[in-house]
Amino acid sequence: MIIIHCLILSLTAQVGNAQGNQTHPAAWDKTIAQLEAPSGAAFLPDGRAILTERHRHAVSIVNANDNISRPWIEPGILHQPHGIDANEVGVIVVADSGNHLVRFFNPKGELVHTVDGHELSGRRFRTPMDVAISNSGLAVADTGNNRVVVFNRNGTFRWSTDEIADLELNSPEGVDIDESGNVFIADTGNHRVVIIDENGKTKRTWGDWGRFPGLFAEPSGIEHRQGVVYVADRLNHRVQIFDTDGELISWWGMHAVVPRQGEGHIHYPSDVAINASGDRSLVSEPFERRAQTFQPGTPSRPPRSNTRAPRGLQSHFGSQLESGPRGLVTWEPEVRSLPVFITDREIPIHVATFGTPGAGPGRIGKVADISWNPVDDVLTILDTQNHTIQNWKVALPPSEKPSFNLDAAVLLRSSSLPRIEDGSLLHPIAADYDDEGTLHVIDGHCDEIYSIRNGELIPWNIDFDPVAIDAGKATIAVADGRTGQAHLFTNQGQLKASIGPAPDLSSPNPGGIVILRDGSLVISDSGSDRLDHFAEDGRHLETMSSSGGDHGQIWIPGEIAEDANGRIIVLDQGNHRMQGFEPNTGWVLTFGLGRSMTPDRLKRSQQP
Amino acid sequence: MPVTVVILSCLLAASPLTDTQKRRIAGLSGAMQGTPDPTNEAWNDxxxxxxxxxxxxxxxxxxxxxxxxxxxxxxxxxxxxxxxxxxxxxxxxxxxxxxxxxxxxxxxxxxxxxxxxxxxxxxxxxxxxxxxxxxxxxxxxxxxxxxxxxxxxxxxxxxxxxxxxxxxxxxxxxxxxxxxxxxxxxxxxxxxxxxxxxxxxxxxxxxxxxxxxxxxxPPSSFDLFVTAMLADDHKAMAAYPDDARRGLLMFIDEAGCRQCHYGQLLSDLEFHNTGVPPSHGGLPRDAGRWEGIKLLQANPFRASGEFSDDPESIRALSTDSLARNSELWGAFRTPSLRNLNQTAPYMHQGQFKSIREVLDFYNTLDTMVVLDHHQETVLKPLGLTETQLEDLESFLMTLSSPKxxxxxxxxxxxxxxxxxxxxxx
Amino acid sequence: MKHIVLSLFALCCLLNFGGCYNSGMKTLVAPPVARTLASNDGQYTFYWVPRPDPIPLNRFFAIDVQVMDIAGNLITPEQAKLTVDAGMPQHGHGMNHVPRVKTSKDGWTAEGLLMHMPGDWQIYFDLEIDGVSYRGQTPMNID
CATH class of the missing domain: 1.10.760.10 (Cytochrome c-like domain)
Structure with missing residues (x-):
């Protein structure tokens, strides 16, 4: 307690320091690298750190000497685990997001209990992203149901946020519960923190979308230690520290503007954990495949950083990418806007950016996917934060005379996302139009595909885990998140064939899929940074890339598209850029909002 | 400064004003006698x-x-x-x-x-x-x-x-x-x-x-120039210094100052975050207008409150309809540019000792607080020459009134x- | 329908459209007093009149709006909801005030709009019918 108190005092003291001479309230300690999308972070009672690895579908322990002990919870039980917590006797709880379950493990790592939410709360969990356990009970961030559910120690239901008047959570991804039963929520989609007391009454809310200290951009992890609230502020690349009244105490982290930059630089933090004595913190960064430890209470100079990024790294693209007849659209989650490129030329050119953050007509919340309707040339945006489906028309300039135009895209229509059978809103994670103008949408919470015809939702009734979709002329290809296969369907949803995965792919995590004009198929794998090309008959033709940051290398690839020139464009999310590949040739193009590069240009630039 | 620029500047100062220039210049001046305040019946008592x-x-x-x-x-x-x-x-x-x-x-x-x-x-x-x-x-x-x-x-x-x-x-x-x-x-x-x-x-x-x-x-020498301009009194206009005139033309056009500094006070009366570095160093901690709106709308003495003499006035409706966007975090009221000769230092923490320091800030934006590389800003470095900066400063000084x-x-x-x-x- | 519009026009010609923040919609609007604007998908036409006209810099103004569908039928506030907003795309911000929209039998009046900076604005009209929102927009340079 004394140590905790000292910590609070020292953090508070940092406010003064920060005003006079900016320091961070937590010194960088170590980087734990080579993790596979570490998402959730916690400490065991003996002080060891524990992490979920989403892409390995496993849990690993970091020993005192910072060696990773893996696998601690074997792959095979969990699917895309996210949040994790441990109580004082070492019982581990895991938000098994991909299976929509909460799992309990004993201190040896053996599964002892599984709950799906239905029996206890009357409703199945949907993509639960975080869990917290204390002597007062268990809290589950039931993200897909936009609620946090709290249970007593004996497992009986206590309350759920959807019973609280005037509190509407939006995809909460982080939760913590203290010994008194107060629950701390990272209300991710509303960019705020919510504290609810033990009786289920709202005590305090604070925050809004923004970049300045005290504001949030998708807060995703939260931890409370003795009157101090730590928030992993994902899209602001920092950890913010508040008192329980919402007063900002300080923050740490320095935005890593160059991918792989570390040693105190933070990039898309997913979760933050503080050990029992309050002197060690663990920040998980799935985007960088690493976690970093910090020493809260030990002030340090922040890592040196050029606040203006090098040219060519001016954007953090999301994983979304859509190609139309002449153009290409992607999504920048940190500024809530969509850049447009024309691609019917050697070097794609950025010709427009549209979208304004916020709620209300024409505003953009969080883009789940973008799809270009080939029938009427209209761009459809699926927004899972505002729960809207928006149709935009984009006027592209002629390729011989390209110019930038902020007014190039206009909103035609917007409506609420449709509701699925159980009454909940469709939750798209990927979508694509087929050649007849029917939109096929993957619902991430139900693991189902729906076709939208004449405003009606038609489920496909599939029995796999769809994560990416591309609708070609007569074939719809869907990537299976568990097997890495591509399942090929007719436009009516009948299975025609299954292709892949690549023979040497051990732990598939498909990020995107595209059917090329010649009928062959490319799948990106965001876990192993690959582009695998398959013939129409299912033969694996080649792996077109490797992991890294050079031209032709990729890092956490997202969606793929074929551009107007027949190039395979991949959203190289981890390198903040897009790259073009051609079968049998390999890399042919790198571009983004800044500099572009082709093999010829690269060759010339390397000549003395 | 190249000779050609000097010559161009001189020509610019001497050339007749266009209708747009006249309109914009006229918009910076006008009688100020205390705008009536309907929420205060005693305002003119x-x-x-x-x-x-x-x-x-x-x-x-x-x-x-x-x-x-x-x-x-x-x-x-x-x-x-x-x-x-x-x-x-x-x-x-x-x-x-x-x-x-x-x-x-x-x-x-x-x-x-x-x-x-x-x-x-x-x-x-x-x-x-x-x-x-x-x-x-x-x-x-x-x-x-x-x-x-x-x-x-x-x-x-x-x-x-x-x-x-x-x-x-x-x-x-x-x-x-x-x-x-x-x-x-x-x-x-x-x-x-x-x-x-x-x-x-x-x-x-x-x-x-x-x-x-x-x-x-009382009116400033700039106001007298505007009066002369509106009366087409070229002789009186000629009394206005050439460097100030050049600065004025830059102010209403290429320097872009008029984006926020217009109207009789040379202020849009609203709020902007221009990235002026806080005097304590590091990142800003003052939420400015973001908190200001919250405080205002909770204040019983606001224009729409029970102590206002006209709770239906435009002032009242204006307060009640405010949009509290997070882009207002760290935004501060656009200051009036009148009487700058008496009101140094400048900015919300008095960060700049002189007008020249203010102009240098906007000219280079070298010390501008940019949170990260995503921050879009309307402001671009002015990139003005030394003479142009002096002209701008001369113009600003003509906005100072007698005591x-x-x-x-x-x-x-x-x-x-x-x-x-x-x-x- | 054409002569309804013409009669609106006749009415408009008799009206004083000079306005202030707080005045309600006086009557119906129609061309040529009103400006016309097709929704971005061409399904609806917005007839709108700013008050005062031209729109002033940094002063409150109102907009009277009527809407017709592509078949020439008048859309009434009973059938649809209208919101009006404005923004500066180049600056990435909107207005500092949220306009209030009042309804009359045949149209809407948006009050409390204020364009606080000179430059290029866009005015947005969003018409919501049966759960679908249709947008019309027009550029507006304020100097």
């Missing part, structure tokens, strides 16, 4: 103004009897204080803005947490770092002072029966620290008595505002209700 002037210079309202409005709004310094940050009972956190032409503003304080001049004037009385007093102590002082009381009751009618100490404590106020005697005493008062005192308190603000409405200096009549800048005499002009020494 001479007795109210006299009372307000007494209150303004009276140090007896502060906890240590040494601080008055004039402590920070010193008439000799353009009704500012010449310091980066003010000192009342303690050091403040934002620079003191000038009160010259203050009635022309739409919002008050750097964060606009007051929407009327009278509401603004109430804040210092109860703020710990300014006067450190409490509401009842303030009212009791007016009640117990025969001159103040006479003038008050002449304008606003009788004060509440403050002699009845069983109902009206000597020291009490809603902003006293929680748990303090003053705070508890205020809580013990009946809602009706609290309301009566709030009404009287608001009237003191209205009196101070009536005085501040008069702080309108106010001396009688507006000092404490009035001791007789109640008599025009102060006759009573000052």
């Amino acid at each position: 001479p007795t109210a103004a006299l009372l307000g002037q007494r209150l303004f210079f009276d140090t007896g309202f502060s906890l240590n009897n040494q601080v008055s409005c004039a402590t920070c709004h010193d008439p000799a310094m353009g009704f500012a204080d010449g310091k980066p940050l003010p000192t009342g009972l303690a050091k403040g956190s934002r620079h003191t803005p000038s009160l010259l032409n203050v009635a022309e503003h739409r919002w008050f304080f750097w964060d606009g947490r007051a929407d009327t001049l009278w509401s603004q004037a109430l804040h210092p009385f109860e703020r710990a770092e300014e006067f450190g007093s409490n509401r009842m102590a303030v009212l009791n002082r007016v009640h117990d002072d025969p001159i103040l009381r006479t003038e008050y009751e002449t304008v606003f009618g009788p004060l509440p029966p403050l002699d009845d100490h069983s109902r009206f404590p000597e020291n009490a106020g809603p902003h006293a620290p929680s748990g303090s005697r003053e705070h508890d005493a205020w809580q013990m008062m009946t809602p009706a008595d609290q309301q009566a005192c709030d009404r009287a308190f608001s009237n003191l603000g209205k009196a101070i505002a009536a005085y501040e409405h008069r702080l309108v200096p 106010l009549p001396a009688e507006l800048g000092r404490k009035p005499g001791s007789s109640p209700g008599i025009d102060q002009i006759e009573t000052v020494d």
Whole structure:
């Protein structure tokens, strides 16, 4: 307690320091690298750190000497685990997001209990992203149901946020519960923190979308230690520290503007954990495949950083990418806007950016996917934060005379996302139009595909885990998140064939899929940074890339598209850029909002 | 600077003004006589103004009897204080803005947490770092002072029966620290008595505002140039310095200053975050307008509140319809560019000692606070030459007016209700 | 329908459209007093009149709006909801105030719009019918 108190005092003291001479309230300690999308972070009672690895579908322990002990919870039980917590006797709880379950493990790592939410709360969990356990009970961030559910120690239901008047959570991804039963929520989609007391009454809310200290951009992890609230502020690349009244105490982290930059630089933090004595913190960064430890209470100079990024790294693209007849659209989650490129030329050119953050007509919340309707040339945006489906028309300039135009895209229509059978809103994670103008949408919470015809939702009734979709002329290809296969369907949803995965792919995590004009198929794998090309008959033709940051290398690839020139464009999310590949040739193009590069240009630039 | 640029600049200054230039220039000038304030029926009442002037210079309202409005709004310094940050009972956190032409503003304080001049004037009385007093102590002082009381009751009618100490404590106020005697005493008062005192308190603000409405200096040399321009009086126009004229043309056009600095005050009266580095270094911690809107809309003395004389006025509707977007975080009110010769230092923390430092900031944006590489900004470095910067500064200096009549800048005499002009020494 | 519009026009010609923040919609609007604007998908036509006209810099103004569908039928506030907003795309911000929209039998009046900076604005009209929102927009340079 004394140590905790000292910590609070020292953090508070940092406010003064920060005003006079900016320091961070937590010194960088170590980087734990080579993790596979570490998402959730916690400490065991003996002080060891524990992490979920989403892409390995496993849990690993970091020993005192910072060696990773893996696998601690074997792959095979969990699917895309996210949040994790441990109580004082070492019982581990895991938000098994991909299976929509909460799992309990004993201190040896053996599964002892599984709950799906239905029996206890009357409703199945949907993509639960975080869990917290204390002597007062268990809290589950039931993200897909936009609620946090709290249970007593004996497992009986206590309350759920959807019973609280005037509190509407939006995809909460982080939760913590203290010994008194107060629950701390990272209300991710509303960019705020919510504290609810033990009786289920709202005590305090604070925050809004923004970049300045005290504001949030998708807060995703939260931890409370003795009157101090730590928030992993994902899209602001920092950890913010508040008192329980919402007063900002300080923050740490320095935005890593160059991918792989570390040693105190933070990039898309997913979760933050503080050990029992309050002197060690663990920040998980799935985007960088690493976690970093910090020493809260030990002030340090922040890592040196050029606040203006090098040219060519001016954007953090999301994983979304859509190609139309002449153009290409992607999504920048940190500024809530969509850049447009024309691609019917050697070097794609950025010709427009549209979208304004916020709620209300024409505003953009969080883009789940973008799809270009080939029938009427209209761009459809699926927004899972505002729960809207928006149709935009984009006027592209002629390729011989390209110019930038902020007014190039206009909103035609917007409506609420449709509701699925159980009454909940469709939750798209990927979508694509087929050649007849029917939109096929993957619902991430139900693991189902729906076709939208004449405003009606038609489920496909599939029995796999769809994560990416591309609708070609007569074939719809869907990537299976568990097997890495591509399942090929007719436009009516009948299975025609299954292709892949690549023979040497051990732990598939498909990020995107595209059917090329010649009928062959490319799948990106965001876990192993690959582009695998398959013939129409299912033969694996080649792996077109490797992991890294050079031209032709990729890092956490997202969606793929074929551009107007027949190039395979991949959203190289981890390198903040897009790259073009051609079968049998390999890399042919790198571009983004800044500099572009082709093999010829690269060759010339390397000549003395 | 290349010779050709000098020649071009000279030609530019001498060439006839286009219609667009004339319109834009005319928009920077105009008569300022204190815009009527419908939320304050006493805004143009001479007795109210006299009372307000007494209150303004009276140090007896502060906890240590040494601080008055004039402590920070010193008439000799353009009704500012010449310091980066003010000192009342303690050091403040934002620079003191000038009160010259203050009635022309739409919002008050750097964060606009007051929407009327009278509401603004109430804040210092109860703020710990300014006067450190409490509401009842303030009212009791007016009640117990025969001159103040006479003038008050002449304008606003009788004060509440403050002699009845069983109902009206000597020291009490809603902003006293929680748990303090003053705070508890205020809580013990009946809602009706609290309301009566709030009404009287608001009237003191209205009196101070009536005085501040008069702080309108005579026309500047720029205003005289505009008058001549509108009258097509080329001879009079020629009296305007060439360098200032060149600076003016840059101001309304290529330098882009007019984006935010237009209208008679050369201010859009609204709020912007221009990335001026905080004086404490590091990232800014002051949320500015973001918090200002919250404070304003919770303030019972706002234009749409029960103490407003016109809660349906445009001011009131304007406050009630404010959009609180997070882009307003760290945004501060666009300052007027008039009388800059009297009001250094500049910016919300007095970060820049001189106009030249301000111009240098906008010219390079080298020290601009950019949170990260995603921050989009309207501001681009001006990239002006040394001569162009000098021209801009020359223009800005022509926005300075002759000083106010001396009688507006000092404490009035001791007789109640008599025009102060006759009573000052 | 054409002569309904013409009669609106006749009415409009008789009206004083000079306005202030707080005045309600006086009557119906129609061309040529009103400006016309097709929704971005061409399904609806917005007839709108700013008050005062031209729109002033940094002063409140109102907009009277009527809407017709592609078949020439008048859309009434009973059938649809209208919101009006404005923004500066180049600056990435909107107005500092949220306009209020009042309804009359045949149209809407948006009050409390204020364009606080000179430059290029866009005015947005969003018409919501049966759960679908249709947008019309027009550029507006304020100097």
